[in-house]
Amino acid sequence: MHATGRVRSGNGEARMREEEAAAGRGVDVNTPSVARMYDYYLGGKDNYEVDRQAVAQLDKVVPSTRPLAVNNRRFLQRAVRVLAQEYGVRQFLDHGSGLPTQDNVHQVAQRVDPTAHAVYVDNDPIVLAHGRALLQEDERTTVIQADLRDTDAVFDNPDVKRLIDLSQPVGALFVSVMHCIPDSSDPAGVLRRVIDKLPSGSFLVINQLVSEDKATRDFVTDFMAETTGDRWGRVRQAHEVERYFDGLEVLEPGLGEINDWRPDSDLGPKQATDEWYEFGGVARVP
DSSP states (O other), rough: OOGGGGGSOOHHHHHHHHHHHHHTTTTOSOOOOOOHHHHTTTTOOOHHHHHHHHHHHHHHOOTTTHHHHHHHHHHHHHHHHHHHHOOOEEEEETTTOSOOSOOHHOOOOOOOOOTTTEEEEOOOHHHHHHHHHHHHHHHEEEEEOOOOOOOOHHHHHHHHHOOOTSOOEEEEEEEEEEEOOGGOOOOOHHHHHHHSSSOOTTTEEEEEEEEEEEHHHHHHHHHHHHTSSOOOOBBOOOHHHHGTTTTSEEEESEEEEEGSOOOSOOOOOOOOSSSSSEEEEEEEEE
16 A cells, blocks of 8 residues: 655655545545554554644644554553463454554564464555555455444454454454544443453453543544544543443453553653543453
8 A cells, every 4th residue: 555655755746646546445535544643653654644734733732642652552562462472362353453564463463373363453445455465465364344333244254254263262452442432332332242252261452542631532532523524432531441341350450551551661652741541451251
């Protein structure tokens, strides 16, 4: 996938050609995408000018967002590594995966066991195009385009049936995606439907953006809803996210800011401010 983020020369004609090609693949190049904004925060190149403009506007109010995104990615990598190394998980279903970047779920898991499987789920067509191009030579890994709220559609997908064995534990990932689900879609209900599909001994990795400051919650929620064409949910409070884990066996060190979840280094980027943060943890299905 060649996105406008790769155009460094400032050549307007080249940028226009890439945007036209993307539009032909069903990619909306005029509306910011959460996946592409996240890609830009992580230093990726699969984003468009509209995404970078949205990032610049968001940074004016919440300047800690870039280190927050980097630390979120590190949490994902630590969680997958722990589940693979310490709990023997060999298959992962990554809901709202976003664009592939360095050290993806399958790469982390396959360093522990080369036979590990992973399925990435996202509803952004650019994720499908880029992911399939990247993964086409790995028969143990694929990406599907689906709305993670449609649990039946995800689990009935032929690639999920091929790669995910529901007689064995599964690592179901919901990393920095629950804030994209509006209250009207019942985010806790989405998780419950997934849990009901998983065998005992599976794990959920869940975190989302939270803030205890109402002004921050309201600003980011309204800004992202307007910016993404209402493809957004809500920044919540920590106590709301805790409810996602009802009935699950939460692993140590419990729930909290994800930087504190089994850190392997204290060298991660520091947030300039603490007006919002990622809250969550890892839990086992009884």
